[in-house]
Amino acid sequence: MRYTYPHTIENGAGEQITFVRLKENEKGGMLEIENRVHPGAGPPMHVHHLQDESLTVVEGRIGAQVAGQEPTFHGPGETVTFLRGVAHRFWNAGDDVLICKGWASPAYNMEYFLTEIYRSTKANGGKEPSAFDGAFLQTKYKTEFDVIEIPTLVKKVIFPIILLLGKLAGKHRRFDGAPEAVSLVR
Incomplete structure (x- = not known):
């Protein structure tokens, strides 16, 4: 992007x-x-x-x-x-x-990730991103970014449910064209 x-x-x-x-x-x-x-x-x-x-x-x-x-x-x-x-x-x-x-x-996807998180947070009243947007971005870019304050149980159990329901509702289409996550072998 x-x-x-x-x-x-x-x-x-x-x-x-x-x-x-x-x-x-x-x-x-x-x-x-x-x-x-x-x-x-x-x-x-x-x-x-x-x-x-x-x-x-x-x-x-x-x-x-x-x-x-x-x-x-x-x-x-x-x-x-x-x-x-x-x-x-x-x-x-x-x-x-x-x-x-x-x-x-290196910058990689930082600008995209923050732009989308901020957009969603602002649209959601400034408190936090919408559940689908947060789950999508946190999951897609987990090799680059992690919000430590989100409990592991939420990331591993709740996020997949939110992503499935969001995909069924077509919410994922908003992220068509999102850059691929960067994953470096260490």
Whole structure:
């Protein structure tokens, strides 16, 4: 899937990401991003299995946490980097809008995945993506991304039921043309 840059998405829950540009390279590309996060907002604990991610605070205060560790807090000019395979989360830990610049590399399907998750979340009132969209995206791209806060039982038992019912209802057609997931042999 090709995007025109800059490409901005919002999730209806206080998070906005602008994909500034994709720098193509033989290693899957580097996605340059800017984000704006309202006080208290931020993604749930998640992991990028294939991507490193780095955010530098331009304005505001970011809270960051790696699974199993205490949160850390950073202000303007400071950078937090999350390595691939490490579960993490971040949030606006201040009273004003948090603005960061950063990157994710290799990009692979990050832009598509986040664009679709944000679209569905916004359409679903800003709380979470619709059950079908969340199940579809989490299942299709499980080699690249995982939302740690979704219980394993839900992923292994409930998601297949949701996917079957959604397919019978034709909901899967919305994702026709979705890029194939990337799976690297390690």
